Amino acid sequence: MLAINGGKPVRETPIVARPAVYSEEVLQAIADVLKSGILTAQHGKWVKAFENELASYLGVRHAMAVANGTVALHTALKALGVGPGDEVVTTPFTFAASATAVLHANAVPVFADIDRETLNLDPASVEEAITDRTKAIVVVHLAGMPAEMDQFLKLADRYGVKIVEDTAQALGAEYRGRRVGSIGHVSTFSFYATKHITSGEGGAVATDVAAYAERAKLIRAHGEVGKYSYELLGYNYRMSEIQGVLAYYQLKQLPEMQKRRDAYVKVLLEELLPLEGDLITVPRPKPYVKHSWHLVQILLAIEKLTKPRDFVVEALRAEGIGNVFVAYPTPLYKTPLFQKREGHGLGCPWTCPYYKRKVEYKPLPNAEWAAERVVSLLVMPNLTEQDAIDTAKAIKKVLSEVKR
Numbered sequence: 083m084l085a086i087n088g089g090k091p092v093r094e095t096p097i098v099a100r101p102a103v104y105s106e107e108v109l110q111a112i113a114d115v116l117k118s119g120i121l122t123a124q125h126g127k128w129v130k131a132f133e134n135e136l137a138s139y140l141g142v143r144h145a146m147a148v149a150n151g152t153v154a155l156h157t158a159l160k161a162l163g164v165g166p167g168d169e170v171v172t173t174p175f176t177f178a179a180s181a182t183a184v185l186h187a188n189a190v191p192v193f194a195d196i197d198r199e200t201l202n203l204d205p206a207s208v209e210e211a212i213t214d215r216t217k218a219i220v221v222v223h224l225a226g227m228p229a230e231m232d233q234f235l236k237l238a239d240r241y242g243v244k245i246v247e248d249t250a251q252a253l254g255a256e257y258r259g260r261r262v263g264s265i266g267h268v269s270t271f272s273f274y275a276t277k278h279i280t281s282g283e284g285g286a287v288a289t290d291v292a293a294y295a296e297r298a299k300l301i302r303a304h305g306e307v308g309k310y311s312y313e314l315l316g317y318n319y320r321m322s323e324i325q326g327v328l329a330y331y332q333l334k335q336l337p338e339m340q341k342r343r344d345a346y347v348k349v350l351l352e353e354l355l356p357l358e359g360d361l362i363t364v365p366r367p368k369p370y371v372k373h374s375w376h377l378v379q380i381l382l383a384i385e386k387l388t389k390p391r392d393f394v395v396e397a398l399r400a401e402g403i404g405n406v407f408v409a410y411p412t413p414l415y416k417t418p419l420f421q422k423r424e425g426h427g428l429g430c431p432w433t434c435p436y437y438k439r440k441v442e443y444k445p446l447p448n449a450e451w452a453a454e455r456v457v458s459l460l461v462m463p464n465l466t467e468q469d470a471i472d473t474a475k476a477i478k479k480v481l482s483e484v485k486r
């Protein structure tokens with residue numbers, strides 16, 4: 083009997099996905115920062131050290147640490163000169179920030195459809211969405227799966243638009259031998275607690291282009307050039323020194339943490355093979371990419387089930403699978419923010435006089451297809467091969483109860 087109906091759960095002790103435990107060395111470094119009294123990046127060494135490590139890890143010239151992944155995107159878009167009257171194409175099947183950062187820059191997000199095999203933006207749909215207003219494309223590497231960068235770079239050349247890689251979910255992933263986040267014109271990262279490396283909150287912007295890096299640094303710190311002289315509209319998007327310590331040591335630990343993610347996912351995917359193509363499909367990486375597994379996305383064959391997807395998720399939780407959730411249940415254009423279009427108030431940026439157009443948010447069939455059937459497992463380095471076995475067991479148990 084399913085645990086949700088009073089049966090015995092697969093796991094008595096539920097699976098909990100947690101970030102890596104910090105070592106004594108990290109605790110000591112934090113104590114040293116506190117004792118030194120130097121808590122800000124301007125005066126300290128840790129944020130700078132982290133930026134150097136991140137730039138060298140990615141193989142790019144410039145990396146700027148910021149407060150989180152959302153402001154990283156805002157900073158990247160503003161560094162590229164995106165503003166009123168511009169359109170930015172992105173995916174509706176992502177976390178809100180990939181699109182709301184465009185609104186923060188006072189530009190209009192335009193959604194293109196996704197590819198069912200990767201759940202990432204479909205280059206053909208992006209091409210259709212490009213207009214003479216398009217300034218940039220925010221390409222999200224969803225769940226750790228690299229997007230088709232070669233094709234986006236071709237579109238960038240053909241239409242004179244810039245590529246922002248939203249790498250919030252994909253640090254460590256590779257596309258044709260290159261680390262994602264080093265391929266587009268500017269890339270952004272999040273170090274939120276569920277991400278590949280974490281400083282609790284945190285983010286970064288990376289680029290090879292000195293002019294974008296210079297603008298990003300100004301945007302991050304009030305546009306200040308010289309003491310109390312302000313060159314452009316900036317913000318306070320800085321990372322603190324304590325976050326810098328955490329991010330620095332986490333990045334050092336990344337390869338080892340990735341090994342543990344990979345080991346969990348390998349077993350999970352093997353165990354799920356009997357269901358594959360029948361009751362589920364799992365988007366698998368193509369041979370020329372390396373997936374970094376922020377999430378394992380499982381697409382349910384909902385037509386073959388007697389219960390809705392949300393029941394399956396609740397039933398899995400009841401079986402003790404604590405890292406199951408839905409990313410993402412609603413394509414962004416269907417959420418009230420994009421339906422009501424209040425934006426900054428008075429309807430901007432959609433009604434901005436510089437825009438002079440009316441964007442329509444039409445249903446995108448593949449995004450809707452994915453949103454109604456996806457079930458997500460958060461992958462973290464603490465998860466074990468036994469956790470993978472139990473998870474597959476719970477999925478088999480639940481699906482065999484609800485299949486037609």
Ligand SMILES: Cc1ncc(COP(=O)(O)O)c(C=O)c1O
Nearest residue numbers: 150151152177179180250272274
């Ligand atoms: C794809 C994507 N972009 C941007 C963000 C925003 O990052 P943050 O939460 O650090 O602001 C997130 C996640 O949290 C994300 O998943």
